[in-house]
Amino acid sequence: MNKFLKSALLSSAIAGSALLSTMASAADYVVDYDGAHASVNFKIQHLGYSWLTGRFDKFSGKFSYDAANVAASKIEMTVDTTSINSNHVERDKHLRSDDYLDVSKFGSARFVSSKVVDKGDGKLDVIGALTLHGVTKTITINAEKIGEGKDPWGGYRVGFSGTTKIGLADFGIDANLGPASTHVELAIHIEGVRQ
DSSP: OOHHHHHHHHHHHHHHHHHHHHHHHOEEEEEOTTTTOOEEEEEEEETTTEEEEEEESOEEEEEEEOTTOGGGOEEEEEEEGGGEEOSOHHHHHHHHSTTTTOTTTOOEEEEEEEEEEEEETTEEEEEEEEEETTEEEEEEEEEEEEEEEEOTTSOEEEEEEEEEEEETGGGTOOOOOOTTOSEEEEEEEEEEEEO
16 A cells, blocks of 8 residues: 555544544533523513513523534523513513513514524623514524533533523514613523433
8 A cells, every 4th residue: 555545544534533523522412491400580670770580480492512613502492481480470460461472372482593602711602593472583692601511410411601681672572661671681591411
């Protein structure tokens, strides 16, 4: 076998090994909703005098993550909008009504990423389509990797948190709560279990 052919075969083997190594490090995760190691929270100003806070009690999600190629990461989350919980029963009924979320028509919200930008030092921008109240808009979630590693039950986990701000009117929610209350701030905390 001549030197050129040996060199070509060796280069192919190294490239193939590198590709397999990259593929091996990519992994799929399911958001640990069942173990209550994730949350979808919101806050909005009330008349400009205080913050009203709450959460969505039911949601699901999955993502793929590769620490060696963060830009290839993807995430999908679905939130059950009927599960809104602001710690006030009558207010929650109003938030579910057609004045706000109109959950009889739009019982879920969904986010699907289209791009992940690795900003270094565990920071990332997660860009994607949020569908809420029957309207789909592109949003950016400012995210941060919290950590990753083995868990006590023989599994492997990775966790992130992220924040974004959305305009009510952008999603067809026309309730007038005053000039200080036009936007909702969302905070998402997820811990994924590797599959």
